[in-house]
Amino acid sequence: MGVTKTANFTDAQNELAVMLKALAHPARIAIIEHLIKANECIGSDLVDLLGLAQPTISQHLRELKDVGIIKGKIEGTSMCYCINDQTWSKYRTLLASFFVEVNCDDSCC
Secondary structure: OOOOOHHHOOHHHHHHHHHHHHHOOHHHHHHHHHHHHHOOEEOOHHHHHHOOOHHHHHHHHHHHHHOOOEEEEEEOOEEEEEEOHHHHHHHHHHHHHHOOOOOOOOOOO
């Protein structure tokens, strides 16, 4: 496999790609949707909610946490997760600047 040449791209392009890669799994989308509705959640509750094994849930949570979309805090013997509002706001702006209005007429491609 070739090496990704991230130096060929802008910081914004690289950041957007990393964020989208972290979102590129339906379980992670479901986790984020649940956290948005519930405001916070114990990691083990997601096992029942999504029907996935605890190690699988933990890996998905780690991917989301690594890019800063979620954050967690220890509550007793459990880990409680929520959306990281600062990162969420930054990624919303990045996506909005990417998904601009396009003006293609019917003769296009």
